[in-house]
Amino acid sequence: MVIILRQTIAQRLIDINALKVNVQEPFTWSSGIQSPVYCDNRLTMSYPDVRQTIAKAFVNEIKGLDVDVIAGCATAGIPHAAFVSDQLNLPMVYVRSKAKGHGLKNMIEGKVDQSERVVVIEDLISTGTSAIKAAEALREQGCHVVKVLSIFSYGLNEAEDNFKEAGFEYESLVTFDDVASLLTTNGNITEKEREQVLNWRDDLVLS
Ligand SMILES: O=P(O)(O)OC[C@H]1O[C@H](OP(=O)(O)OP(=O)(O)O)[C@H](O)[C@@H]1O
Numbered sequence: 001m002v003i004i005l006r007q008t009i010a011q012r013l014i015d016i017n018a019l020k021v022n023v024q025e026p027f028t029w030s031s032g033i034q035s036p037v038y039c040d041n042r043l044t045m046s047y048p049d050v051r052q053t054i055a056k057a058f059v060n061e062i063k064g065l066d067v068d069v070i071a072g073c074a075t076a077g078i079p080h081a082a083f084v085s086d087q088l089n090l091p092m093v094y095v096r097s098k099a100k101g102h103g104l105k106n107m108i109e110g111k112v113d114q115s116e117r118v119v120v121i122e123d124l125i126s127t128g129t130s131a132i133k134a135a136e137a138l139r140e141q142g143c144h145v146v147k148v149l150s151i152f153s154y155g156l157n158e159a160e161d162n163f164k165e166a167g168f169e170y171e172s173l174v175t176f177d178d179v180a181s182l183l184t185t186n187g188n189i190t191e192k193e194r195e196q197v198l199n200w201r202d203d204l205v206l207s
């Protein structure tokens with residue numbers, strides 16, 4: 001990962017207010033975890049410079065790999081998979097969180113063939129459950145999932161264990177640690193809030 005892109009993305013996530021901290025009223029994550037931090041990567045698509053920097057960083061990660069198809073995780077991974085697949089001139093699919101209940105009842109939308117090599121693009125990894133589910137759907141279809149990439153990750157041990165157990169490689173452009181120090185430097189949160197947030201994350205990492 002090119003360091004300058006990592007720092008730019010971390011800073012821009014803060015600038016566009018994607019990073020939200022609320023120690024008093026925690027956010028509920030999709031896993032049910034109550035968290036004082038929420039990173040809304042969906043905002044990034046509304047800022048051309050941000051989404052282009054993210055796409056550039058993803059392309060850097062992918063270009064050395066032998067890849068046939070880019071897969072986006074529904075919903076927040078989809079626009080980024082589209083930007084990246086367009087830059088690489090590769091086919092794209094997206095993977096729903098669950099199979100559609102009507103119509104063709106697909107979980108994977110678009111065309112991907114057995115034995116094709118796929119990179120999965122997710123916006124964010126907390127526990128890794130959503131990204132792993134998407135990767136597993138592709139594997140069940142006979143694809144080879146080369147790697148799972150995300151914009152942001154909290155660096156939780158749970159995610160690492162889940163990916164290891166599922167047998168997928170993963171990597172993120174930016175981690176919680178990248179943004180935590182910037183948040184205080186920029187005055188977005190107080191030193192006390194930073195301590196609370198870091199303690200919370202470290203407790204989660206250790207649990
Ligand atoms: O690593 P995990 O514990 O699975 O959590 C991360 C997932 O949670 C969020 O999705 P959300 O369910 O909010 O849906 P969305 O992408 O449709 O907005 C996020 O976009 C990831 O997909």
Ligand SMILES: O=C(O)c1cc(=O)[nH]c(=O)[nH]1
Binds near residue numbers: 041124126
């Ligand atoms: O785990 C989640 O659901 C989650 C965390 C977060 O910071 N941002 C987000 O969009 N989802």
